[in-house]
């Protein structure tokens with residue numbers, strides 16, 4: 001967005017660009033102060049724009065030291081202009097990068113200058129959308145650009161980078177090509193009566209299908225792990241007052257995020273902390289202790305606890321070592337969603353002379369810990385990773401989204417259908433066609449416009 005409060009006099013009445021060409025501009029660097037800030041422009045024939053802003057003829061792919069000036073000739077900044085000629089640029093169009101000093105006012109003035117010269121402010125993700133539309137990236141790669149920017153752990157960044165370089169897409173293409181090959185083989189049989197088909201042909205097709213399903217299963221497992229790295233797990237810490245929920249949150253977060261006191265009913269509002277366990281983002285929510293109360297504020301806190309439980313992916317139900325989960329927690333347990341994965345945490349083992357341990361109690365993992373000393377915390381972290389669905393796999397992980405998992409699941413279903421014994425060739429071929437369709441939606445060969453809008457709309461501006 002242009003900050004209207006930034007006053008300069010760079011607005012000119014006669015843009016040098018033909019607006020219908022839709023040249024877009026945005027500040028590509030993060031808001032705030034930085035050593036360098038970049039304004040990026042993408043469109044057609046940007047030399048005139050470069051000349052107007054810098055007063056120089058910039059050469060393609062050369063870093064040119066220039067002075068950026070407003071319409072009145074006043075200096076905006078001194079910096080570097082970089083010009084990339086289509087199609088050898090990020091977007092596949094002509095791209096001009098104006099690198100100045102990374103101050104908000106400087107960047108805003110440079111941006112306003114470009115807009116005054118006929119550029120339009122880019123929508124979120126529009127540079128990458130153009131890259132996709134111009135065939136520079138496929139859809140899975142384009143999505144990984146946003147995932148890479150958003151990655152909060154080295155593991156998430158690494159898996160997004162693998163998707164960006166096209167490793168994930170290549171595997172999807174490999175599966176699609178294999179499916180096409182098999183489909184051609186099957187379709188070649190459609191025109192012949194069943195009795196004329198060599199049984200060896202059928203056997204060869206089944207063998208190929210078996211191989212295809214094996215490849216698919218590996219890719220689906222890798223993608224699922226990628227989705228875990230991206231989405232992580234939201235966990236609520238619940239239990240009666242004073243059992244040590246806030247203490248556990250603080251210990252897991254490695255910081256005094258929540259107030260801890262011996263007074264029951266200390267935590268009233270949610271306290272959140274996001275941590276990374278082996279690169280998997282885990283969002284912890286400490287809640288108000290659940291009990292009957294007449295205190296108005298505490299009542300609201302307790303209502304919020306139940307709201308948090310509804311949205312959580314898992315719960316840690318905390319009690320004191322020496323107590324039995326179930327008796328005191330009966331009311332809480334009765335109200336919890338049946339499907340919510342839950343571990344029972346027996347806290348304060350230091351005060352009860354017990355050892356850290358993990359066991360199974362009925363359907364639940366039971367973990368003995370001390371939030372005070374940290375004993376047993378590795379067991380809690382391990383349970384959280386398992387519950388998030390994290391299983392480190394040897395081949396590495398691709399950053400994948402729910403959309404990709406849905407497509408891979410659809411492909412798996414069609415492959416399962418195709419594997420039914422004695423399926424007529426027409427139906428076999430049709431299942432393979434549907435498999436192809438599902439797979440190619442991942443890389444964006446057949447993707448509806450509204451889906452594209454949704455994907456790129458979630459990018460940051462300038463990317």
Ligand SMILES: Nc1nc2c(ncn2[C@@H]2O[C@H](COP(=O)(O)OP(=O)(O)OP(=O)(O)O)[C@@H](O)[C@H]2O)c(=O)[nH]1
Pocket residue numbers: 240241242243244245246247248259260261262263264265266267268287288289290347348349350351369370371372373
């Ligand atoms: N000995 C011992 N004391 C603990 C441990 N964990 C927490 N405590 C103490 O228990 C008291 C309550 O801890 P909190 O973490 O505030 O408990 P809470 O469950 O968040 O309580 P509410 O917010 O009131 O619901 C504090 O005095 C803590 O120091 C532990 O592992 N060992």
Ligand SMILES: [Mg+2]
Pocket residue numbers: 245246247258259260266267286287289
């Ligand atoms: Mg608390």
